[in-house]
Every structure is written in C-alpha cells, then in structure tokens.
Amino acid sequence: MGEAPAFIVDDPQSGFANGLGLKFKGCETAAIIGDRKYVIGPANDESTLATEVQIFDEISGNWVMPTVLGTKPKPGKGLSAVPLNEDRILIIKKGSTSDDCIWFLEVDTEYVRNQKKSLGTEVVAWSKGVLGNSEKPVVISGPSGVGKGTLITMLMKEFPSMFGFSVSHTTRASRNMEKDGVHYHFTDRSVMENEIKDGKFLEFANVHGNLYGTSVEAVEVVADSGKRCILDIDVQGARSVRASSLEAIFIFICPPSMMELENRLRSRGTETEEQIQKRLRNAKAEMEQGKSSGIFDYILYNDNLEQCYEGLKKLLGLDGSAAATQKTSPQGIDLPLDHLVTKIENKILINCGVAELGKAAKNLIVLDVSSLNGGAPGRTRGLNVYAVDSFSDAFAGFNQLS
Ligand SMILES: Nc1ncnc2c1ncn2[C@@H]1O[C@H](COP(=O)(O)OP(=O)(O)OP(=O)(O)O)[C@@H](O)[C@H]1O
Numbered sequence: 001m002g003e004a005p006a007f008i009v010d011d012p013q014s015g016f017a018n019g020l021g022l023k024f025k026g027c028e029t030a031a032i033i034g035d036r037k038y039v040i041g042p043a044n045d046e047s048t049l050a051t052e053v054q055i056f057d058e059i060s061g062n063w064v065m066p067t068v069l070g071t072k073p074k075p076g077k078g079l080s081a082v083p084l085n086e087d088r089i090l091i092i093k094k095g096s097t098s099d100d101c102i103w104f105l106e107v108d109t110e111y112v113r114n115q116k117k118s119l120g121t122e123v124v125a126w127s128k129g130v131l132g133n134s135e136k137p138v139v140i141s142g143p144s145g146v147g148k149g150t151l152i153t154m155l156m157k158e159f160p161s162m163f164g165f166s167v168s169h170t171t172r173a174s175r176n177m178e179k180d181g182v183h184y185h186f187t188d189r190s191v192m193e194n195e196i197k198d199g200k201f202l203e204f205a206n207v208h209g210n211l212y213g214t215s216v217e218a219v220e221v222v223a224d225s226g227k228r229c230i231l232d233i234d235v236q237g238a239r240s241v242r243a244s245s246l247e248a249i250f251i252f253i254c255p256p257s258m259m260e261l262e263n264r265l266r267s268r269g270t271e272t273e274e275q276i277q278k279r280l281r282n283a284k285a286e287m288e289q290g291k292s293s294g295i296f297d298y299i300l301y302n303d304n305l306e307q308c309y310e311g312l313k314k315l316l317g318l319d320g321s322a323a324a325t326q327k328t329s330p331q332g333i334d335l336p337l338d339h340l341v342t343k344i345e346n347k348i349l350i351n352c353g354v355a356e357l358g359k360a361a362k363n364l365i366v367l368d369v370s371s372l373n374g375g376a377p378g379r380t381r382g383l384n385v386y387a388v389d390s391f392s393d394a395f396a397g398f399n400q401l402s
C-alpha cells in the first residue's frame with residue numbers, strides 16, 4: 001500500500017474572527033490547500049439557506065469572500081471536507097441521502113481559473129457528485145426552422161425517462177403556446193445581462209436580435225434528475241460550450257435546401273416577415289460554420305423527418321428497442337450522521353461504525369474518486385461507491401493496481 005492512512009478530521013472551529021460579517025453556525029468544516037484554508041459551512045443567516053464559503057489566506061493573513069458559482073448544497077447536519085488533487089475539495093454531507101451526499105468545491109480547476117480571469121475576483125465553484133457515469137449531454141444546433149425542436153420533442157416523447165431538456169433563458173417575447181419555465185425562461189435583457197456578469201451562464205449569444213443563454217442551473221437540474229441533458233442552441237452557443245469544460249456530443253442539423261428551410265419557417269407561422277428574412281440571412285452563415293468549424297461531431301440532414309429521427313437515435317445509441325436502452329441507476333448510499341472519513345490515495349473511506357484501524361470495521365463505505373470527470377459548470381461524474389466489511393476489503397487488489 002503506497003501511503004499511510006491519513007485521517008481527515010472535521011475542523012469545526014466556531015466563531016472565526018474574519019471581519020467579513022458572515023457568521024457561521026459553528027458546524028462548519030475546513031480544508032487546507034496550499035496556503036489557503038477554505039471554511040465551508042451553513043451561514044448563521046437563516047434566509048440564505050445555503051452553504052457558504054470563506055477563504056483564509058495564510059500568507060497575507062486576510063480573509064477573502066469568494067464569488068461562489070454553481071448551485072450551492074443546502075445545509076445539512078454537518079460536513080466533512082477532503083482536499084483532492086489540490087484543485088477541489090470533496091464535501092460529504094452528514095446524514096444525507098444518496099442523491100445529495102457528495103459535493104465538490106472546485107478551487108483551482110480550469111473552469112475556476114477562467115472565471116477568476118473574467119470576473120476579476122476570487123472564485124470557487126460547486127459541482128454536485130453524481131454516482132456512476134451518466135451519458136454526456138447532447139448539443140443540437142442548426143439554423144432556425146430546420147426542425148431541431150421537432151426532433152427533440154420526438155426524442156423526449158419516446159424516451160421520457162432518459163432525456164431532459166435544458167430550458168434556456170431568452171429576451172425574446174413568448175409565442176402563443178410557449179410556457180415560461182418549460183420552453184424558455186423569458187426574461188428582461190438587463191436582468192439577464194446582470195446574471196451573465198455574475199457567472200450564472202454556461203453560454204450566451206445574441207441570436208436574431210435577442211439574447212439567449214444556457215444557465216449552469218438549467219444543465220444541473222437535468223443532471224440531478226438522472227437524465228441526459230439536451231441543449232437546443234445556436235452555433236455561437238455550441239462553440240462556447242465546446243470551449244467549456246462541459247463534455248458533450250455536438251450534432252448539427254442541416255436542411256435539404258434553403259428553399260425548404262424558408263417553407264418550414266413560413267409554415268410554422270411564428271415569425272413576422274422581417275424576422276423570417278433575418279433568420280434566413282443568419283442561416284447562411286450558420287450553415288457554413290456548422291459544416292466547417294470543427295465544432296460538431298456529427299451532421300444530420302433533416303429532409304425526411306422519420307429518417308432523420310432514426311439517424312439521430314442511431315448516433316445516440318438508441319436504435320435498439322426503447323425498453324432495452326432504459327438505463328439503470330447505480331446503487332445509492334445513505335450516509336449516517338456519525339462517520340469518520342479517511343483518504344488513502346484515490347479512495348475515501350467513510351467509516352460509519354467508527355472502528356479502529358486494523359480491526360474489522362462494519363459499515364465501511366468506499367468512494368473511489370479515481371475516474372472523476374465533468375465538474376463545474378455541471379455535475380462531477382464517475383464517482384464509484386461501494387460498501388465493504390473491512391479495511392482490507394477496501395484495498396483488495398490495491399497493490400497490483402498502485
Ligand atoms: N423533416 C421535416 N419536413 C417537413 N417539415 C418539418 C420537418 N422537420 C420539421 N418540420 C417543420 O418545420 C417547422 C420548424 O421546425 P422546428 O420548430 O422544430 O425548427 P427549429 O429548428 O426548432 O427552429 P428554431 O431554431 O427557430 O427553434 C415546424 O413547423 C416543423 O413541424
């Protein structure tokens with residue numbers, strides 16, 4: 001075994017004299033990475049109902065209040081913190097259920113570094129841990145009227161438990177049948193611009209004269225429901241997502257001809273003549289970029305709708321029967337309130353029975369973090385979890401592997 005077991009013990013020092021005005025409840029935890037101590041815990045202010053973060057810089061002796069991105073975990077009955085790889089902290093929520101027990105606070109990942117540069121402040125980002133390897137999100141792009149929405153609706157109707165739609169924000173007016181929060185989050189430009197400044201968006205773009213964007217939360221909500229996220233966004237948005245840390249599959253939908261595209265836009269009857277002309281002008285540039293920019297993994301022609309839909313399903317590995325392709329959820333865990341956390345290389349041992357090291361330990365849960373992927377913005381996937389009876393079981397085969 002490579003490394004001596006290092007016990008990570010919660011560090012609940014109450015009453016940090018930080019001069020920032022944020023008081024903790026006294027059940028916070030702390031983790032040290034480099035010269036910085038990250039203090040994480042439920043703030044005393046009941047109205048926030050969220051887990052807060054403060055940083056103590058050992059060198060300057062100053063407290064820093066970072067910009068906190070991503071959905072924050074709701075305060076639980078206590079937290080354990082385990083630093084991982086110098087760039088993130090694993091947070092285990094005590095007494096929580098399997099869908100809410102593992103979180104990551106990213107402190108120096110690529111996403112955090114980029115956000116620090118663009119926001120000009122200290123930044124940390126929350127990312128919830130998802131057990132197992134859920135499928136990559138699917139980005140569907142293409143000119144207005146090509147049939148993206150139609151294909152996505154067909155997919156979600158045939159596989160309701162498998163796909164979830166990322167509900168975008170837009171400043172355009174809603175159409176007759178569109179519902180706020182379902183088709184889009186309809187919003188004002190000034191509100192959306194402020195939210196963009198606050199780092200709430202994974203991507204955004206000016207499309208046909210309006211602002212459209214995918215919030216980090218829109219993608220996270222779908223991941224939390226255990227479904228594969230589908231994004232319907234324009235080519236500029238697809239380029240931004242491609243450049244982000246969200247790993248996705250990128251599909252571009254092409255019309256059979258510009259004339260057919262125009263027919264479809266007109267027959268949909270949702271745009272004025274002026275808007276149709278604008279969308280058709282933009283379509284030309286989008287087609288060129290879609291085919292040649294290297295953003296997209298696949299191009300599909302939507303001539304015959306059924307054939308195009310079959311092609312889409314094939315790309316997504318769904319050409320078998322729906323029943324055969326329903327996914328199974330990985331086994332969950334429920335964490336008791338009292339537990340002891342130990343990190344040994346890429347394994348986090350959660351001892352729920354608090355047995356002595358070397359002796360048989362009941363209720364030992366192993367979190368294997370060796371295959372993590374994804375992360376903020378969005379969820380951290382690839383977390384493997386299993387229960388064992390003893391420390392030796394937890395490291396069976398470890399010598400051969402390490
Ligand atoms: N293969 C097809 N053949 C004929 N009509 C189609 C086909 N695919 C979609 N349509 C029709 O074309 C119109 C535009 O489709 P849809 O609204 O899905 O496009 P879209 O790409 O989502 O557009 P937007 O980007 O503006 O949201 C709709 O009326 C739809 O019924």
Ligand SMILES: Nc1nc2c(ncn2[C@@H]2O[C@H](COP(=O)(O)O)[C@@H](O)[C@H]2O)c(=O)[nH]1
Pocket residue numbers: 141142143144148168169172203204205207208212213214232233234235236237238
């Ligand atoms: N970059 C983004 N583009 C988006 C988003 N949501 C939708 N879209 C694209 O906008 C056009 C027009 O849509 P419409 O509903 O007004 O017809 C279309 O190409 C969509 O793909 C987004 O969040 N980001």
